[in-house]
Amino acid sequence: MKARFKPAERRRFWERALQGPIAELVFSGRDAEARQALQSALEDTRLAFSGGEVSLVGAGPGDPDLLTFRALRLMQQADVVVYDRLVSQPVLDLVRLEAERIYAGKERAKHTLPQEDINHLLVRLAREGKRVVRLKGGDPFIFGRGGEEIETLAAEGIPFQVVPGITAAAGCASYAGIPLTHRDYAQSVVFVTGHMQDGSMNLNWRALAQPRQTIVFYMGLVGIDILCRELTAHGLPAATPAALVQAGTTPQQRVLTGTLESLPGIVHDGGVKAPTLIIIGEVVTLRDRLKWFEPAA
């Protein structure tokens, strides 16, 4: 599949392929016919190619089974894939074999490539006429700095699209049996990053520490002492239930529950490692009844 489309053409192509008769053929098991129909749709659309483009794609929380169709398709068409540390290996294994892979890093405090370099790398690759997939763990618009990357693309006039992914909060919540909202326990859910700057977290703790609100911390492990202390200091009971979801949705998933008071000890004693999502609120108590995913690992 070497055809390259403008975004509009590509959209038409896939609309035709997925929402029309080709999908029907696939679903009714007529694979050969489907493949032939797909091929001829491809020929039809294989017109002028005007240049490269970038797809900012959410890779979801880890389980490759939670990729969207759009994400996998773009991964299978890519000339080059620029990926972060949080993209799981089973997801990466689904990238088109011939595609170039570029690791853009983003480990806490030691970015392999500075953000500005990533932004310009994407521009350069697209200018070379490549179909670029910028693959990010979770959802690109929720703590992914995806906005910054496409701002540069937009400024440089590079065509782009954005493909949402299952964000870690949704993936971990479902696989841990913890509803993020619930009529009896939480009428809102807030996502916040626990990323530290200069040894502290500059957050509005009072606004976070609300009854009937679930709080989800992304990247909160290093600052676990601070965040439990601050939430308690700003009004949440020390007995507020809390959960750690390590490697959520993967065969290595591990869920540990406790309270704001016990959580720091659990992290330190339990050898909890990133990536770990922290869920705080009464909804955590539901896990006892609602857990269903218990990988053997």
Added chain:
Amino acid sequence: MKARFKPAERRRFWERALQGPIAELVFSGRDAEARQALQSALEDTRLAFSGGEVSLVGAGPGDPDLLTFRALRLMQQADVVVYDRLVSQPVLDLVRLEAERIYAGKERAKHTLPQEDINHLLVRLAREGKRVVRLKGGDPFIFGRGGEEIETLAAEGIPFQVVPGITAAAGCASYAGIPLTHRDYAQSVVFVTGHMQDGSMNLNWRALAQPRQTIVFYMGLVGIDILCRELTAHGLPAATPAALVQAGTTPQQRVLTGTLESLPGIVHDGGVKAPTLIIIGEVVTLRDRLKWFEPAA
């Protein structure tokens, strides 16, 4: 595909099918071999069948291309699908043809089936030995009352699983070009329901009305006057940018932007209809540069 598995068997089957050699065959275009391998994996797992089960599945925001692989697979295996109003027609069209479809409604203020009836319907169907898919718009654990439905299942000892979906906030944000978090504008994002009870919204407005926080209202259209007024009364500037995303991610997507001050007028004058997501915060200003999805419709 009439085989019915226990959850653990099914999991093993799909792990084998999707993360192993079968996936490789599919992706390298060897469809006939893939189908044969799939069939034999199916035979291997087609062992004892102990009873029905329920999959609580997120159908995403509307674009069928945003379904996860796990979601579509379960839809294609279902004996019966119980769906809500917010599940889009193109998504429903991908349900297995032979599956029974039951509409469970959930229009604002006139639930077609009361929640308790839905809960017990799922139990009854599973007890009949059926593979039941409970299909919900967006993500089942974010304002889907999914927790309540599986609480009944858990209490009755029915096997279940939960499949996260792209929640409306993530889907609409990506397709409207509005990052939900951004280093320069928002360090947190809060999802809240604007659903009214007795003509008012019982929310903690002060906690919502924070600088550097994006607020996403689900089902906020009817209460638009109240929510704009309360957020302003509790400290957000009247000029705070806000967006309405109607039918987000679909060919009918329509995005209208304004401010907390102008939003009620825009809703009333613009004939804005549900489903519409409301995004409030400085990030909305990014749309001017980052919009990319402009359906012809």
